[in-house]
Amino acid sequence: MSTTVNLTNPIFTDLDKAREHFEAIRWPDGTYCPFCGTFDRVAALGGKSMGAGWYHCKDCRRKFTAAVGTIYERSHIPMTKWLLATHLMCASKKGISAHQLHRMIGLPYKTAWFMAHRIREGMRDLTPASPLGGEGKVVEIDETYVGGKEKNKHRNKRSANNIGGTGKEIAFSLVERGGRVRSHHVPSVTAKTLRPILEAQIDAATTVMSDDGGARVSKMFAKHATVNHSIGEYVRGEVHTNTIEGYFSILKRGIIGTYHHVSQQHLKRYLAEFDFRYNERSTLNVTDLERATKAVKGVVGKRVTYQDTNSSYPKMAH
Numbered sequence: 001m002s003t004t005v006n007l008t009n010p011i012f013t014d015l016d017k018a019r020e021h022f023e024a025i026r027w028p029d030g031t032y033c034p035f036c037g038t039f040d041r042v043a044a045l046g047g048k049s050m051g052a053g054w055y056h057c058k059d060c061r062r063k064f065t066a067a068v069g070t071i072y073e074r075s076h077i078p079m080t081k082w083l084l085a086t087h088l089m090c091a092s093k094k095g096i097s098a099h100q101l102h103r104m105i106g107l108p109y110k111t112a113w114f115m116a117h118r119i120r121e122g123m124r125d126l127t128p129a130s131p132l133g134g135e136g137k138v139v140e141i142d143e144t145y146v147g148g149k150e151k152n153k154h155r156n157k158r159s160a161n162n163i164g165g166t167g168k169e170i171a172f173s174l175v176e177r178g179g180r181v182r183s184h185h186v187p188s189v190t191a192k193t194l195r196p197i198l199e200a201q202i203d204a205a206t207t208v209m210s211d212d213g214g215a216r217v218s219k220m221f222a223k224h225a226t227v228n229h230s231i232g233e234y235v236r237g238e239v240h241t242n243t244i245e246g247y248f249s250i251l252k253r254g255i256i257g258t259y260h261h262v263s264q265q266h267l268k269r270y271l272a273e274f275d276f277r278y279n280e281r282s283t284l285n286v287t288d289l290e291r292a293t294k295a296v297k298g299v300v301g302k303r304v305t306y307q308d309t310n311s312s313y314p315k316m317a318h
């Protein structure tokens, strides 16, 4: 795999450097207690018994590290490995499989698989700041079908309105031209499932473009234009869905080529990963380092409960 990750960076090999790097991202304004929030009355704990990176809060009298309150907490995976895995995932346009990750970071496959899901969780934008689009802006919307059994993969999406039994899952995405994407795992393509997403996430003054399936939302926006794919029309002046189709092609090449199979319960995390890389892409002047730093920052305040994963959830290696 070609990668722009500088593997000689000491944060990937030196535990103290890795910890300091994470602390600087976690606590840009200085160390504070994750339990009670106090800034002033925290002190580094010296001494060999605890190891480096432990702090003590004189207000609530608890001990903590920078990993407390993040998805790294209680993982026992060295910070060097978390950082390397995150940087590799951020630099791989089509994603990186758990097998590849396992080989590159030198931890067991199941551990790599588990880390990848946690890192994806860090990439999820749980509180999008503002709706997409606005006056004079264009947002393209469309759905695509991912996953499913090999024998169903060539099934034409237009004949698959009833996809029961094919094992395919539906991703519904909104892309602002020259801007950001937001993808959703939806149970069906109906006004009932799509309207709440569109209402919450697209400014009403936006010009929305879709293919001919988009008639279901036509009244919601200032302007809505469609290209009629069913009669072979793909571009009519400014009216097209090329942006979102480009995004779907990256998503599908990644999911089919790299991940091979994406289960229903994890699709939202894979979508988060591809959305994240698209939104932090180099054409928006985001560097690989900035993208990885943002992914690391995203682990703060998120806790993964693995009730929704399978029972083979691996024990972390000590």
Ligand SMILES: [Zn+2]
Pocket: 033, 034, 035, 036, 037, 038, 057, 058, 059, 060, 061, 062
């Ligand atoms: Zn405290």
